[in-house]
Amino acid sequence: MINIDELRxxxxxxxxxxxxxxVTKRVLTLAYMNRESLEISMEKxxxxxxxxxxxxxxxxxxxxxxxxxxxxxxxxxxKDALVVVxxxxxxxxxxxxxxxxxxxxxxxxxxNEFSLxxxxxxxxxxxxxxxxxxxxxxxxxxxxxxxxxxxxxxxxEVIIAGKAEDRKETIYEIADLAYHxxxxxxxxxxxxxxxxxxxxxxxxxxxxxxxxxxx
Numbered sequence: 001m002i003n004i005d006e007l008r009x010x011x012x013x014x015x016x017x018x019x020x021x022x023v024t025k026r027v028l029t030l031a032y033m034n035r036e037s038l039e040i041s042m043e044k045x046x047x048x049x050x051x052x053x054x055x056x057x058x059x060x061x062x063x064x065x066x067x068x069x070x071x072x073x074x075x076x077x078x079k080d081a082l083v084v085v086x087x088x089x090x091x092x093x094x095x096x097x098x099x100x101x102x103x104x105x106x107x108x109x110x111x112n113e114f115s116l117x118x119x120x121x122x123x124x125x126x127x128x129x130x131x132x133x134x135x136x137x138x139x140x141x142x143x144x145x146x147x148x149x150x151x152x153x154x155x156x157e158v159i160i161a162g163k164a165e166d167r168k169e170t171i172y173e174i175a176d177l178a179y180h181x182x183x184x185x186x187x188x189x190x191x192x193x194x195x196x197x198x199x200x201x202x203x204x205x206x207x208x209x210x211x212x213x214x215x
Contacts, residue, residue, distance in 0.1 A: 004038065008080040014050060017082040019092065021099075022071045023200060024193050026117060028092035029100040031060075033082065038073075045070050047084060066090035098191055116182070116192045123186045139183050147187055150180045 009015050014032040021028055031049040033041065037057050040048040044059075047068040051058040061067030068086035075082055093100040102121065126136040139147050154177035161170040185191070 002075060002079065004035065004042075006079055007038075007075060007082075008078065009035065010080070014052075015080060015082055017047075017049065017084050019047060019068060019084045019086055021193065022085045022087050023196050024117065026099050026193075027101055028068075028086070028088065028098070038082075041070060041084075042073070047086060060092075061089060064090065066092070068092070098193060119179075120182060120186065120192050123182055127186055136183060139180075140187065144184075144187055147180065147184050151177070151184055154180050 007015060013034045015034075015038070017031050017033050019028045019031065020026065031047075032052060033048070034050045037048040037050045040057070040059070047060045047070060049058045049060065050056075067089045068084075069089070071085040071087060073082055073084050088098075091098050093102070123136060126134055127140045130137045130140065139150065154173065157173040158170065158177050161173045182192075185195070
């Protein structure tokens with residue numbers, strides 16, 4: 001562990017802090033800390049920043065309730081920037097989005113990495129913009145009942161393919177089911193991170209149950 005005195009604050013007494021979700025590893029926001037806000041963050045275990053626009057301390061979540069519980073704080077090699085890993089209580093952005101970084105600027109076609117978060121963002125865009133001719137837009141237009149019907153149909157298709165022990169078809173149908181479930185998630189305001197955290201909590205519980213059975 002390094003001492004706070006070893007950190008290199010800039011000429012305004014600030015150091016950039018990149019806030020990262022401990023579960024999804026997504027970058028949530030970029031903010032700034034001064035020595036006092038960093039000390040408060042370490043003392044409370046909650047992110048506290050220095051607002052450059054308001055020129056005052058800013059305890060994240062104090063107004064919104066979206067606190068960020070700190071898991072760790074790490075400095076870079078030059079000790080002039082921080083990565084703050086957190087467990088967030090809610091959206092990081094003042095616009096209500098999970099992350100402040102939601103606006104793609106450029107993406108390589110050849111190095112395009114698929115992610116559930118990326119698919120979720122795409123589905124959100126379909127619901128927001130409702131482009132004509134999009135099947136996803138059609139589902140959102142028809143509403144919850146139609147989406148639920150499709151989820152039920154895809155569940156049945158997975159069962160049929162699985163029972164037939166057709167691996168290729170089962171993978172295909174699971175992908176269809178996953179897509180329609182994510183459409184349901186967007187419609188219901190359930191984020192990938194919500195499901196991720198629920199699964200993580202069940203893993204811990206399941207581990208404890210197994211431990212109890214073994215003793």
